[in-house]
Amino acid sequence: MSIREVRVYEVPLETRSSYTMSNSTVATPVSTVVEVVDADGTIGYGEVCMASPQFQPAHNNGIRASLSILAPAILGIDPLKLTVINAAMNTAMTGHTEGKAALDIACWDLIGKKLDRSVVDLLGGALSDTILTYHVVGIGTPEQAASDTAALLEAGHTRIQLKTGGRHISEDIACIQAVAEALKPDTDLAVDTNRGWSAAEAIQVSNACADVRMSLEQPCATEQELHQVKAQCSHPIVVDESSTDIRAVARMISSGLADGFGLKLSRLGGLTTMRSVRDLCMAARVPMSTDDAWGGDIIAAACVALGATLDPQFSRGAWIAHPYHQQHYDEVNGPRIENGLVTLPTGGPGLGLVFEDGCFGTPQAVYR
Numbered sequence: 001m002s003i004r005e006v007r008v009y010e011v012p013l014e015t016r017s018s019y020t021m022s023n024s025t026v027a028t029p030v031s032t033v034v035e036v037v038d039a040d041g042t043i044g045y046g047e048v049c050m051a052s053p054q055f056q057p058a059h060n061n062g063i064r065a066s067l068s069i070l071a072p073a074i075l076g077i078d079p080l081k082l083t084v085i086n087a088a089m090n091t092a093m094t095g096h097t098e099g100k101a102a103l104d105i106a107c108w109d110l111i112g113k114k115l116d117r118s119v120v121d122l123l124g125g126a127l128s129d130t131i132l133t134y135h136v137v138g139i140g141t142p143e144q145a146a147s148d149t150a151a152l153l154e155a156g157h158t159r160i161q162l163k164t165g166g167r168h169i170s171e172d173i174a175c176i177q178a179v180a181e182a183l184k185p186d187t188d189l190a191v192d193t194n195r196g197w198s199a200a201e202a203i204q205v206s207n208a209c210a211d212v213r214m215s216l217e218q219p220c221a222t223e224q225e226l227h228q229v230k231a232q233c234s235h236p237i238v239v240d241e242s243s244t245d246i247r248a249v250a251r252m253i254s255s256g257l258a259d260g261f262g263l264k265l266s267r268l269g270g271l272t273t274m275r276s277v278r279d280l281c282m283a284a285r286v287p288m289s290t291d292d293a294w295g296g297d298i299i300a301a302a303c304v305a306l307g308a309t310l311d312p313q314f315s316r317g318a319w320i321a322h323p324y325h326q327q328h329y330d331e332v333n334g335p336r337i338e339n340g341l342v343t344l345p346t347g348g349p350g351l352g353l354v355f356e357d358g359c360f361g362t363p364q365a366v367y368r
């Protein structure tokens, strides 16, 4: 096996229902799909897509620019040698984990196809065939948040993530209390502020909602602020945006800061790194999710594949963007949500997806 060619595609994902966070609204992100082609023509697919320029440091145009350096660095390497592939990318370029993630995921898909095994099996095997997911309730009025939550619970969801921040905390407190009224006993509520509060605001919200069973997901921007909040509130702290690499995850487990993680494949650099982070979190018995910021069937299948290998007791679920853009690259096998669960794609080896020739249009760039 030897990587002969890398093709890069731009795929706009028009958002068909509203997705709002403390600092941004998602419009039409342009996803980056990569094809990593083996010497015999077998193709592995990878994908990354940032939600909005305000949400994370990376940008979709920047990801494609980074691939002009990263893709040539892996040409000629055996895709099975993931350590060598990742070392070549890290030698070629510091940071830019998003472009690295796209290529790394494509190599996992390619290896699966060459060995006739699923990526789930390559990751160690599924501990569950259906993967828990969670659904977001965006920034809105208390009435809207409560009615959206009730509809989601009716549709079978057991995990709700309520977005907060970017307005006076009295409005956030009213929303949390309205949503809490709608919850069932088995509902897991994460209040996700996407870094939007100061430490003082987070502590005030926690105190005002002391009787609500919820976790606070990334209430503030910095690890130091999260420590301040942790010291002064009783709600569990879930770390998302601050979990930038495996060292940060290890540090926040050992310091006792993180009661859970929201982990993104693109931020960590792909499935190879996420496999290590998964093993660390599972060994430490700290729940984690396997998400990405946005994207279509390919990144969704990668998130779900890793999600299937989590000990269900310590899984916070795998989030996929499909409900918001309702676009499938593979109409038959593309991951979709039913009763709050996602089923693993079964279209074949690798990520389990099958694509028509030319499905992604003309390549934006080809490296060979």
Ligand SMILES: [Mg+2]
Binding pocket: 192, 194, 217, 218, 240, 241, 262
């Ligand atoms: Mg989050």
